[in-house]
Amino acid sequence: MYDFSEFSKYAENPIEEEDVVAERLEAHGKKVLKLNRGDPAVYFPTMKYMIDAYVRALREGNTRYSDPMGIKPLREAVASRYRRMYNTEAEADDVVITNGVSEALMFINSVLVNRNDKAVFFRPYYPLYIPDLKINGGNPIIERYSEERNWDIDTDSLERALKKDLKSRKRLKYLVITNPNNPTGTVLEPSALKELIEIAKNHGMVLISDEIYDEITFNGARYTSVSKLAEGIPHIILNGASKDFDATGFRIGFAIIPGKDSVSKEMKRRIAEYAKLRLCVNTPAQYAVAEGINNVAEHNKGIRKLVAEIEKRINFAAKRINESRYMEAVQPRGAYYLFPKLDMRSLRFKDDREFVDRLLKEKSVQITRGSGFGEPGYVRIVGLPPKDILETALNRIEEFCKVHSR
Ligand SMILES: Cc1ncc(COP(=O)(O)O)c(C=O)c1O
Missing domain, CATH: 3.90.1150.10 (Aspartate Aminotransferase, domain 1)
Structure with a gap:
């Protein structure tokens, strides 16, 4: 069998x-x-101006393989969006375009995780964080958000759990946050983000912030991206066209790795190698999303x-x-x-x-x-x-x- x-x-x-x-x-x-x-x-x-841009890309002959890291105009657009919205020091070369955040997660797990490594999550978590980690031989450490505090992060209990599990210390690879959160709808406060950054730094973990819903906030929420606060520690920001740009079927995701430290540089180099193995992301969809981002008024x-x-x-x-x-x-x-x-x-x-x-x-x-x-x-x-x-x-x-x- x-x-x-x-x-x-x-x-x-x-x-x-x-x-x-x-x-x-x-x-x-x-x-x-x-x-x-x-x-x-x-x-x-999906908005008409993005559909028009997709059709235009097809008519202009953008039907061929493109750069494995993503077309330059889209990488520029993503970096400039983060500079404009969050004052992040990101350049086009810090951006990798993927087949949705889903593929970025596959890259991250393949590149960062060795057998028996650990990654830290909070529950309730987005379910698809876990399979790729496990397929690569890793195991999750799962802490709980505090339900009493509207599913906010309880950093004290995370610290305690990490201290208790000393055996895992050397094996800790990354910590994931989802902000705004699926499934709870929580938007994290800057103070919680700062505490998490400290924890990631103290334990040598890469901080991964899934910000795929960053423009979908309401009921008075004030959103802060981790990107500005995390300058100086290795981190990856995940985002994409599925939610903010209402284009799930385009399958466009972004991974931004703006750090100048050695871990960030090595992650970028390895992800670039890995991206070559799947040749490229849908080319016309990338042009459509570049227009989606650049046409700020629409x-x-x-x-x-x-x-x-x-x-x-x-x-x-x-x-x-x-x-x-x-x-x-x-x-x-x-x-x-x-x-x-x-x-x-x-x-x-x-x-x-x-x-x-x-x-x-x-x-x-x-x-x-x-x-x-x-x-x-x-x-x-x-x-x-x-x-x-x-x-x-x-x-x-x-x-x-x-x-x-x-
Ligand atoms: C938190 C979160 N991350 C990632 C994804 C997947 O995104 P993509 O369509 O870019 O693969 C989703 C989809 O629902 C999500 O809720």
Whole structure:
């Protein structure tokens, strides 16, 4: 027998694991309300000026292989966006263009992680951080955000955990933060970011900041990128076109490594070598995203409208969730997810997996189990659909809870 077991153990995506059931229901004529995937382009069309730029790139013959690190105009655009928005000292040469942040994570794990190395995360975490680490032989150290403090970071407990685990000290490779956060919607304060930077520095870890939702903040949040604060320590900023530019299918991500220290330089060199192995990223999409970034006036018009609409939808859903006897959620200030805790004591389910599976089969509403984010007893609900769909879905969840309550 051919043995695939190592790989299959790790290649898990909880966000899509119920797709087969949903497809079966649809084949039987059911309309499934899909609140599992955070894809803005399903509900908000990608802006016309970016589509036009994509078509123009095709017509101008940009259909060939391009620089493995990304086309120069896009790398320039990304660096200038970070300079303009956050005063970061980034140059085009500090930027690598990838097939989404997803591919940047693959590069990072392949380049930084040796067998038995460790990386630090906070739960609830974005699920796809973990598989590539494990496929490369690494293991996660998982700390918890503080739910009592609206899922903020508890740096004291992180310090204590790292001190306790002295054996891991030499093996610590990187620490990841997601800001704004998927799934909790938390936006981190500069004070928390500064403390994390100190911890990363003291333990010799590369700090990785996933900022893919950095323009999607609301409810009075004031966003700070780690990039300016982390100058002087090795760090990688991740971002891309999927969320801020509402272009998930373009598959464009950015990894910015602005440090002048030896670790940063070596990471950049190795990632550049690795990028050559997959030749390049979709060429016309890169031109379209360069225009997406450089045309600041058009972009700002689009993102303001998008965020205003998301804020309304998220707040509507949060209110409805918090009116329920069976669920309770922290009010998000960024991204577009709700992460309610289920009152498992009053519900007759073994766990969140069963809750999500039965909800789909009985009520045709697809959401994601919290255990997929490292938090059993919670669920993640995507708040992107229009109010009527959110309302129908939340009504069905409420009826479902009532029927299955003790
Ligand atoms: C926090 C976070 N990082 C990365 C990604 C993946 O992004 P990309 O489409 O650029 O691969 C997502 C997608 O939902 C995400 O929520």
